[in-house]
Amino acid sequence: MRSPGQAMLWEIWRVTRVEAGWKLALGTVGALTALIWTAAFAPPGNPTKTTDFGAVVALTFIVMPQFVGWLFLPRLNGHRPGFPLRLQFTNPVRTAFMVGVPMAYLTIVPAAAYLASALLLRAIYDYPFPLLPVAAWIAVLNLVLTASHWSARKTSVTTLIGMVFSTALMLFAVHRLTSYPDGLDWHDSPKLWPTIFDFPLTDYALIVVIGLAAFGATVARVARQRSGDAPAASFAWGSGYPERLINLFRFQCPTSSATRAQVWFDLKIRGLPVLTIAATLAIAIPLLFAVSVPIDAAITEGSRLHMSCSNRGCFYLRPMVLMFAAISLLIVLFQGGNAFGFRYKQGRVYLSGFEMTQAYGTAQLACLKLLVRSACFLAALIAVGVSFWTSLPILGDDLFIQMWGVPLTNLQGAINGFIAALTAYQLFALGVVVAIGVFIWTTAFAVLGALWTRYPRPGNIAASLLLLYGLSLALLALAGRYGIVPAFLVDAIFTASGWIAAASMPFTIAYVLWRGFAERVLTIRYAIGAVMISAAFAAAWLTVLRATGIQPAVSMLWPLPLALMAGVLAPWALNRIRHT
């Protein structure tokens, strides 16, 4: 390396290159797929409305991956808040330089990736995807998120700053994108994007001010970290949860058996933190809902000038709290990940040697970890889901009529009616499907994480090929639509793809079973247990299908092998990591 700047850029690039590549690929391929599909399946009479919708979805696809911040970067210092390139502290470089160079990279790359996607879509399609205005806001959001992560001592502060700024930015964006004089939104007509996205110069001035303030604050905070005044708070071992959360509930580790001790361990480190987060969200949702109604009412009293106000009232806070509740569900949904407890250090992913050298069988360990995680995750989902569901009436029908043209009471009544009509057996089957579905979700995360960690290069290649395959299918559908490819050929390829996907499941199960027995990871007893659970899932799935009035066709049977696949893949994947 010729200079410290190059060295820092190299280190940051090394950790973020895969993420940057994936964000660009997912956004672009997702956007292209949306545009192609909507073009392929647009009704012949009025295709513009459908293709316009495709363009809106495409824009969302290329914006969203760049709006979530850098997910892999915290791996550089084991998810500790604070400046991640701490090795630079002892190098003879100024703090402003040390902060500025990587921060510039982390700010520019998402904006550049968005611009690249938007320019590509512009070149292929006749839609004026916005360039500079959106790129500038993407840049400043990433800058602020990076600044909050590097400056704060506590993860809670980092999260709070991120949430406050993201919400403020979203409110500002809603204000800008809904203020078209004719009452049109950005998603009504992409042809109007050049006008709607033509933000005033004051926006750019604001972006510069926010950027400079964030940079200045970060330099000051990192300078303090450098002199040892404000060391970053230590984060918990392995789990990604703060140590205080892990030790919130104190109960003694049982010594009577290894299984009980392992359950205690997984409950402490991964299970109870998920439940605590869910309980907090479940309490917050009705409270926020209750507070939002009188505030909106107060605003309604004061003003009826804004787009968010209609003859039904003003809807400022209520859509926001509704979004908070939806995001809460998403947050809980992602707590199902990392059941095996991967740890991240200097960009390296690994499992704890301490845990892996305990005298416990790999299949049992995998199963136990997944069961504890799934049980807590299911309880968390139920807590947040029930809180959300029961709190919805607080917001009132008006909001739902305003947003979707459907009163909430109709929707809730239909779902409640459906559940009330179920017999006890059907309800039980639904419970089994949900419980095993949660287990499959948790296992899928864990297995993919394990295999990606063990085989990163083949994993990236396989995922890229799948992405390209999806895009090819979308292109094929479009080609079939315009008669470039005969319809029977398109049908044949789609049918063959379905069969290949279906056949890959039993093939995977057979291969993993064979390897599992050969490597002595699986036992006959374990395999019989997995088959029985899978059979229970299959029976429950068919019962639920019948209860919903759907006749079980071949295409509806694809989830049947999932439980068995999850059951055999989990120990095999953990074994691959435990004994590398």
Next chain:
Amino acid sequence: MENTVVDVNDLSRSFGGKSALDGVSFRATAGQVYGLVGSNGAGKTTLLKHLLGLWRATTGSVRIFGLDPVRDPVGVLSRVGYLSEERDLPEWMRVDELMRYTQAYHPTWDESYARELLETFALDPAKKIKDLSKGMRAQAGLIAAVAHRPELLILDEPSSGLDAVVRRDILDAVVRAVADDGRTVIFSSHLLDEVERMSDHVTMIQNGRVTLSGLLDDVRRTYQRSRVHFVDHMDRPPVLETALAMEGGGRAWSVVHSGSLEQFHHSVAARGGEVVESRDATLEEIFLARAGRSRQQVEAA
């Protein structure tokens, strides 16, 4: 052999085309202390991780108590105590929680021994691991590794970064006691005087290969350090049979050599010199000579 605890046969392992272990064979019997020495990146930790089944062999075989640690981790790990170089302990746990958690895995856990060690090391059971110093972490990890009276204790750089007091606690109070009890200890270390003091056997690994292995006394007897005086002034190290490394200049040289002393005397006399003094070489001298880190390395005769 009936009391063979560890049997590694022609073990090879490579990472991305780079060979980390190359045809390593190693055997350990019950009741002995085995010191593993080698420079950084020589393959000591790689070998130990194979013994624990954390890594699988590319070729060759590893057997602990006659079992394959990859295929039968429970059978092996229930009889093994392990302290890693990284002191990879869960930081959120308190010391007593660590003890209880480890105890659950080992029915042979000796509660009074664990308590005795906690008192010896003056460790507060209510303290969290994250609040312990580096030395205290090593001590806590060591108690968790030895309190179930394992038949095989594997210590990876147990004294790395520790002060002399903690080092003495770990090595003298525990390792020796475990070995005297008829159990086996394998430990890797950079501190050669420590290995020399504690081990019955020594195995030297260089670039993934075992370059020296045997009973410590035999190894030391095989190598001598001699002071040699020549009549003529020597600008370059003289070529002497069995010499591995030389230091000095002019007429006075210090030589680390193997083979018989008589043969060496003849070799020196043939060059017009005489052996002034000879003694068994220390492990450090042997290591430096074998590792090619001596100030003046000599081509082996």
